[in-house]
Amino acid sequence: MNPQCARCGKVVYPTEKVSCLDKNWHKGCFHCEVCKMTLNMKNYKGYDKKPYCNAHYPKTSFTIVADTPENLRLRQQSQLQSQVQYKKDFEESKGRGFSIVSDTPEMQRLRRTQEHISNMEETTTSSEVEHQLDCK
Numbered sequence: 349m350n351p352q353c354a355r356c357g358k359v360v361y362p363t364e365k366v367s368c369l370d371k372n373w374h375k376g377c378f379h380c381e382v383c384k385m386t387l388n389m390k391n392y393k394g395y396d397k398k399p400y401c402n403a404h405y406p407k408t409s410f411t412i413v414a415d416t417p418e419n420l421r422l423r424q425q426s427q428l429q430s431q432v433q434y435k436k437d438f439e440e441s442k443g444r445g446f447s448i449v450s451d452t453p454e455m456q457r458l459r460r461t462q463e464h465i466s467n468m469e470e471t472t473t474s475s476e477v478e479h480q481l482d483c484k
Contacts, residue, residue: 353377367477380404 350359354369355377366373368389379386384402393405400406427433 353444355379368392369398369399374397 350361351365351372352358353360353374354371355373355476358371358374360374364375366375366378366389372474376386378388378392378399380401381398385401385405387399387401392399393402394400395406
């Protein structure tokens with residue numbers, strides 16, 4: 349059974365069939381919706397399952413998206429992950445010669461341990477010196 353034309357509704361035979369935009373058309377019925385210029389598979393543009401020529405193809409206009417809390421959060425997240433922001437921060441801190449490390453409980457514990465080890469070395473060193481002086 350032969351399909352029907354999407355434009356005129358008559359039967360489309362295989363010799364005159366154009367299958368495009370999920371529809372079947374007669375070659376003469378496959379034309380621009382606006383200017384009626386006959387189209388082929390090389391020069392048509394489809395929009396909303398309808399054929400258009402290049403000149404009459406509907407232009408998509410973008411709508412403004414409101415600054416909802418979710419959109420603001422996504423924008424901030426994108427800025428945080430942005431390589432541009434990362435590079436800017438890197439360039440600003442490059443000449444400082446140090447990096448900022450947060451003062452976490454783990455860092456405080458490590459600092460106290462390091463100070464304790466340092467104090468033990470000083471105590472051991474000074475007592476060894478006193479012992480050597482006493483032996484002379």
